[in-house]
Amino acid sequence: MRLPVPVEIGPLSPAAQDAVRALADDAARHDGVAPLSEQPLLHLGADDAATTHVVARTSAGATAGYLQVDRSGDVASAELVVHPEHRRGGIGSLLLRTAQRDARLPERSGAPDQRGKPLRLWAHGDLEAARGFAAARGLTAARELLFLARPLDADLPAPALPADHVLRPFRPGADDDAWVALNAAAFAGHPEQGRLTVADLHDRAAEPWFDPAGFLLLEDPDGALVGSVWTKVEPGQEAGRVDGEIYAVGTAPAAQGRGLGTALTAAGLAHLAAVGCARGVLYVDGDNTAARRTYDRLGFARAGTDVQYAPA
Incomplete structure (x- = not known):
C-alpha cells in the first residue's frame, strides 16, 4: 500500500483521541496484547512541549497508525501502533523515523545549549513481529518490564x-x-x-x-x-x-x-x-x-x- 497522507503532528481533537483508542483496541484484539500502555492513553489529550502526537491516515481519512513521544524524562520514550490492516506498508518505519527526529530536537524551552535526548521505543508483549521490526532497524533490547x-x-x-x-x-x-x-x-x-x-x-x-x-x-x-x-x-x-x-x-x-x-x-x-x-x-x-x-x-x-x- 502507499504511505498514508497526511501525517498529522500536533494535539489531538476529541474525535482523533477516540479514533486512536479504537485503533489500539483493534490492534489488541489482533495481537492479544494492548499496544499502548496506560500513560500514553491518559496523555492522548496532552498539549504540552514534552509530548508529541503523530497520526498517520489512509487516503480515505481512516486512522492507520499512531505515535506518541514523551520527552519529559531523561530519555524520549515512544510508543507506536499500526492498524493490523495497514501493516507492512511502511507506516511503522515512517512513525519511527518521526520519533527519532523528534527525540533529536533540542528541548523546546528555548535554551540554545540543550541537546536532544536518546530515544527508547516500547514494544508490548515481546511479539515476534516487534522483535523483527526492531532488529531490522538496528534496535536492541535495553530494558525488560516483566x-x-x-x-x-x-x-x-x-x-x-x-x-x-x-x-x-x-x-x-x-x-x-x-x-x-x-x-x-x-x-x-x-x-x-x-x-x-x-x-x-x-x-x-x-x-x-x-x-x-x-x-x-x-x-x-x-x-x-x-x-x-x-x-x-x-x-x-x-x-x-x-x-x-x-x-x-x-x-x-x-x-x-x-x-x-x-x-x-x-x-x-x-x-x-x-x-x-x-x-x-x-x-x-x-x-x-x-x-x-x-x-x-x-x-x-x-x-x-x-x-x-x-x-x-
Missing part, C-alpha cells in the same frame, strides 16, 4: 504487618501530597513511577477503575506515612476470570529492609481476592532483583514481557 501473575486462591500469604502500624484506605484530597512525596522517595530514580505528580494522581483517580478502598496507606505509630499498596481492577472483565493488579507498592526509604513491601503486597492481594478477582498481576523491571525475589516468594510467575528498544 508481567507477573499468581492465582488468588486459598494459598494466599497472610499480610504480616507490624501490630503498632495502621493500614487504612487512601483519602482523596487529604492524602494526595503526602502520597506523591512517599511515592517519589520510594521510587527515586525510577524512569516512570518516581516522576508521578499530583496531577498524574488526579488523572488516575478520574479513571473508572479507581477505588480508594483498594488504595491502602500504612502509617507508623507516629502517624507518618511509611508505605502504600495501590490496587487496580479494570471494569468490564468476564466474571470468574478477573485480573486484579498490584498497581504500585512502595515503602519510605527509612522503612525499607523490614519486610513491609512483602506485607503490603500480601495486603493488596487479600483485597483483590476479597473483591472477587481470580488472579493477581503486577509489573516489575527485569533487573530489579530484590523485588523479583519478593514476588517469587509470594508465588508470582512470569506471564508476559514488555521490551524497551534502543539503538545498538
Whole structure:
C-alpha cells in the first residue's frame, strides 16, 4: 500500500483521541496484547512541549497508525501502533523515523545549549513481529518490564504487618501530597513511577477503575506515612476470570529492609481476592532483583514481557 497522507503532528481533537483508542483496541484484539500502555492513553489529550502526537491516515481519512513521544524524562520514550490492516506498508518505519527526529530536537524551552535526548521505543508483549521490526532497524533490547501473575486462591500469604502500624484506605484530597512525596522517595530514580505528580494522581483517580478502598496507606505509630499498596481492577472483565493488579507498592526509604513491601503486597492481594478477582498481576523491571525475589516468594510467575528498544 502507499504511505498514508497526511501525517498529522500536533494535539489531538476529541474525535482523533477516540479514533486512536479504537485503533489500539483493534490492534489488541489482533495481537492479544494492548499496544499502548496506560500513560500514553491518559496523555492522548496532552498539549504540552514534552509530548508529541503523530497520526498517520489512509487516503480515505481512516486512522492507520499512531505515535506518541514523551520527552519529559531523561530519555524520549515512544510508543507506536499500526492498524493490523495497514501493516507492512511502511507506516511503522515512517512513525519511527518521526520519533527519532523528534527525540533529536533540542528541548523546546528555548535554551540554545540543550541537546536532544536518546530515544527508547516500547514494544508490548515481546511479539515476534516487534522483535523483527526492531532488529531490522538496528534496535536492541535495553530494558525488560516483566508481567507477573499468581492465582488468588486459598494459598494466599497472610499480610504480616507490624501490630503498632495502621493500614487504612487512601483519602482523596487529604492524602494526595503526602502520597506523591512517599511515592517519589520510594521510587527515586525510577524512569516512570518516581516522576508521578499530583496531577498524574488526579488523572488516575478520574479513571473508572479507581477505588480508594483498594488504595491502602500504612502509617507508623507516629502517624507518618511509611508505605502504600495501590490496587487496580479494570471494569468490564468476564466474571470468574478477573485480573486484579498490584498497581504500585512502595515503602519510605527509612522503612525499607523490614519486610513491609512483602506485607503490603500480601495486603493488596487479600483485597483483590476479597473483591472477587481470580488472579493477581503486577509489573516489575527485569533487573530489579530484590523485588523479583519478593514476588517469587509470594508465588508470582512470569506471564508476559514488555521490551524497551534502543539503538545498538
